[in-house]
Amino acid sequence: MTLDNIEKIASYIVSEGKGILAADESNPTCGKRFDTIGVENIESNRRDYREMLFRSSGLKGNIGGVILFDETLRQNAKDGTPLIDIMNAEGALPGIKVDKGLVPIQDGSEEVITKGLDGLDERLKEYTAIGAKFTKWRAVIKIGDGMPTDKCIDGNADALAEYAKLAQNNGLVPIVEPEILMDGHHTIEQSFDASSRALASLFNSLKNKDVNLKGVLLKPSMVTPGSDATTKASVDDVANMTLKSLKENVPAEVPGITFLSGGQTEVEATEHLDAMNKIGGFEWKLSFSYGRALQAGALKAWSGDAENVFIAQDILSHRAKMNNLAAQGKWDKGLEEDF
Numbered sequence: 001m002t003l004d005n006i007e008k009i010a011s012y013i014v015s016e017g018k019g020i021l022a023a024d025e026s027n028p029t030c031g032k033r034f035d036t037i038g039v040e041n042i043e044s045n046r047r048d049y050r051e052m053l054f055r056s057s058g059l060k061g062n063i064g065g066v067i068l069f070d071e072t073l074r075q076n077a078k079d080g081t082p083l084i085d086i087m088n089a090e091g092a093l094p095g096i097k098v099d100k101g102l103v104p105i106q107d108g109s110e111e112v113i114t115k116g117l118d119g120l121d122e123r124l125k126e127y128t129a130i131g132a133k134f135t136k137w138r139a140v141i142k143i144g145d146g147m148p149t150d151k152c153i154d155g156n157a158d159a160l161a162e163y164a165k166l167a168q169n170n171g172l173v174p175i176v177e178p179e180i181l182m183d184g185h186h187t188i189e190q191s192f193d194a195s196s197r198a199l200a201s202l203f204n205s206l207k208n209k210d211v212n213l214k215g216v217l218l219k220p221s222m223v224t225p226g227s228d229a230t231t232k233a234s235v236d237d238v239a240n241m242t243l244k245s246l247k248e249n250v251p252a253e254v255p256g257i258t259f260l261s262g263g264q265t266e267v268e269a270t271e272h273l274d275a276m277n278k279i280g281g282f283e284w285k286l287s288f289s290y291g292r293a294l295q296a297g298a299l300k301a302w303s304g305d306a307e308n309v310f311i312a313q314d315i316l317s318h319r320a321k322m323n324n325l326a327a328q329g330k331w332d333k334g335l336e337e338d339f
């Protein structure tokens with residue numbers, strides 16, 4: 001298939017159980033990850049780490065796209081090969097995070113809005129020329145006392161839609177990511193309510209801006225209780241409530257929904273995805289765009305030592321394969337024990 005338009009690119013990324021490797025940590029966030037393994041946050045270490053990930057054999061057939069940070073899109077491997085050539089050779093398309101982080105919606109507010117629309121069109125043109133095929137913009141929505149407000153939900157939805165339209169005008173698939181943060185004591189019902197409001201507002205804004213929904217990927221959080229909630233939820237509860245929120249708000253033309261992991265463990269993120277695909281009853285592909293839930297084990301195993309590259313790559317390959325199966329409802333817990 002020639003990937004010569006946004007609809008084909010979006011469908012390709014989520015075809016046959018494929019999903020996305022989110023490796024777009026900004027340099028400060030990469031520093032936080034490296035702190036956990038005692039590795040210095042310098043350009044050559046970031047390059048070696050990403051090169052290790054992108055040369056993993058398990059990308060092929062399991063990963064349709066990789067989201068990158070600006071530095072990585074322009075970076076070469078140790079032997080001089082552009083990192084984007086390495087992933088392209090494995091069938092994983094390069095994508096780029098284009099937002100510029102978060103600012104309070106107004107002075108003193110705990111709620112945030114994502115910035116980055118200034119100069120975005122020029123940046124998108126440059127990224128297209130370098131070889132990016134898709135883009136990501138992340139909005140963050142917090143649950144708490146009186147939060148989220150409509151102002152936060154609608155302001156972020158409008159920014160997501162404006163970004164999505166610009167990305168499509170430049171021939172790039174926009175990933176729209178309204179992340180409901182897991183941090184807090186909230187119940188799964190509060191998470192369901194926030195998720196449904198955010199999705200309704202987002203698709204209303206996308207429609208108003210005339211965004212082509214067949215050339216968009218949605219990256220939502222799953223509906224879960226807060227990480228400090230007293231009542232935990234079962235896998236079935238998470239799967240059913242997430243699907244209910246999506247089915248009520250996401251039009252069938254959207255080709256793929258690729259979840260973020262948001263602080264779930266690697267196996268939890270796989271298990272929830274598999275449970276939803278086993279339930280079924282939807283037209284979009286339901287897949288993954290995990291950062292921590294794909295990388296955590298590989299990062300730890302690597303620990304900055306070239307001798308650990310193969311074992312770290314095996315761990316990432318295994319997770320990519322497990323999530324590919326989960327995106328088709330074919331995963332089984334026993335497959336984790338054999339590894």
Ligand code: 13P
Pocket residue numbers: 022138177260261262263289290291292293
């Ligand atoms: P996590 O899967 O670690 O939440 O990261 C995904 C991501 O890209 C967040 O923007």
